[in-house]
Amino acid sequence: MKNDQIPVEKNELIDVTFEDLTHDGAGVAKINGYPLFVKGGLPGEKGQVKVVQAKKNYGFGRLMGLTKESPDRVAPPCPIFHRCGGCQLQHLSYEGQLAQKQKQVEETLARIGGITDVPVHPVIGMDEPWRYRNKSQVPIGEQKGHVVAGFFAERSHEIVDMESCIIQHEENDHVVRLVKELARKYGVRGYDDKTHKGTLRHVVVRQGKHTKEMMVVLVTKGKELANKKNIIQELRERIPNVKSIVQNINPKRTNVIFGEKTEVLWGEEVIYDYIGDIKFAISARSFYQVNPDQTKVLYEKALEYAQLTGKETVIDAYCGIGTISLFLAKEAKHVYGVEVVPEAVSDAQRNARLNHVENATFVIGEAEGVMPWWQAQGIRADVIVVDPPRKGCDENLLKTMVLMKPERIVYVSCNPASLARDLKYLTENGFEVKEVQPVDMFPQTGHIENVVALELKN
Structure with a gap:
């Protein structure tokens, strides 16, 4: 029986028109204002949906069939697209994906941030939006006593066994298949996260886009292999x-991939790669963007928005292994990078030495604690660059940036919702958003990266 407030009930079949897409690629249909999220539906399409869940404020449905298709609908080239949770948008043409992502950024900035009169430029996409990932992180498990490797089905812990992933480099696919074959050949058990039994949890493959060097990481439950x-x-x-x-080695009952202990079984501790003309050492656990071609585009845009003349002091508040910092150091007087992860800071220091960069300083700590200390030492930031995790900037960091009053802030974001929230705070506290440039780092998925230029109001 229908609840008075909920216009649908479980297992009901209803005809719908899809109006929008969520950030994870589900179609949005509305029944008397009540949103129903349906995987596979595209804006403008009409079809029949079976209600599978009806919560108080929204529900989920299964697409049973379409009566009107979008002109942007395409056949997904991946044979396991409908089962695998890795990609969300292969059924939408690439031009359609870019248009949807721009619309998503504009609407999110307006809805959450109240930002409506700022240019959001067309998304910078890729000429070839396939086979771009230089890093594979693939769960290993067992099904019917057989070792399998693949991505989890959407909203589940069931591994969809795969032979190939067409957004990853072919060589990475080859290595994943090989590890699976060797595990079967040499009696290595796949990990079962329900029972916490088995040995091999993940295989992680990293490849230098320009050097072609490869690293293979076997993530195991214990030391024995x-x-x-x-x-x-x-x-x-x-x-x-x-x-x-x-x-x-990751002995914990967790869905976090890496454990604390890493041991080199053979060869080097790092591989090397280039973004532009800057060389980076990449260790097993260091953060390095998975799409180097678009990373270069992203960082060049950040550099453009920083408007450096060689006289500026720059603070990079989430510096990681120094990727953006080293780009900025080429054009700045001095760059100060701060990062909470100690291994990342030692990687950043190593990368600075590797590129003979002497005008960059990297320290361990939380930016909101370190930056006021720098200011007390007489270091005044002309430009602050932030590239925070998905949750956005820490509130104390936003307050610190406002107090430091840099002439410009360059905000690099992987999440439009947290970006909009943080921009709202900054615009209410003395800064003005000048322009937004979305960059498609992850074609075929719902993710979109943005670079934002802000200036201090006079």
């Missing part, structure tokens, strides 16, 4: 570009 020597030997023989084979 059956037939370790044979596995290392075969990986060396069958992956021509491998430079590093690493074991990471």
Whole structure:
């Protein structure tokens, strides 16, 4: 029986028109203002939906069939697209994806941030929006006593076994298939997260886009790995570009991929790659963007918005391994980078030495604590750059930036919702948003990156 406030009930079949897409690629239909989220529906389409869940303020449905298709609908090229949770938008043409992402950014900034009169430029997309990921993180498990490797089905912990992922480099696919084959051959058990039994949890493959160097990381529950020597030997023989084979041990009952302990089984501790003309050392656990071509586009836009003349002091408040900092250091007087992860700071220091950059200083700590200390030492930031995690900037960091009054802030964001919230705070406290440039770092998925230019109001 229908609730008075909820216009649908579970298992009901209803005809709908899709009006919008969510950030994770689900179609949005509205029944008397009540949103129903349906995987596979595209804006402008009409069809029949079966209600599978009816919550108080929204529901979920299953698409049973379409009576009107979007002109932007395409056949997904991946055979497991409908089961795998890795991509969300393969059924939408690439031009359609870029248009939807721009619309999403504009609407989110307006709805959450009250920002309506600022240019949001067309999304900078890729010429070839496939095979772009230089890093694969693939869960390993068992099904019917057989080792499998693939991504989790959407909203589940069931691994969809795969032979190929068409947004990842072919060489990474080859390595994942090889690890799966060797696990079966040498009796290595896949991990079961329900029982916390088994050995091999994940295989992580990293590749230098420009150097072609490869790293293979075997994430195991414990230190033991059956037939370790044979596995290392075969990986060396069958992956021509491998430079590093690493074991990471994660004994915890968790969905976090990496544990605290990492051991090099063979080769180097790092591989190298370039973004533009800057060289980076990449270790097993260091953060490095998965799409180097678009990363270069993103960072060049951040550099443009920083408007550096060589006289500026810049603070990079979430510096990571120094990727943006080293780009900025080429044009700035001095760059100060702060990062809470100690390994990332040592990577940043190493990357500065690697590129003979002497006008960059990196320290460990929380930006909101370190930045006032820098200011007390007489360091005045002309420009502050932030590239926070998905949750956005810490509130204390926003307050610190407002107190420091830099002439410009460059905000790099991977989440339009937290970006809009933070921009609202900054615009209410003395800053003006000048322009927004979305960059498509993750084609075929619902994610969109943005670079925002802000200036201090006179």
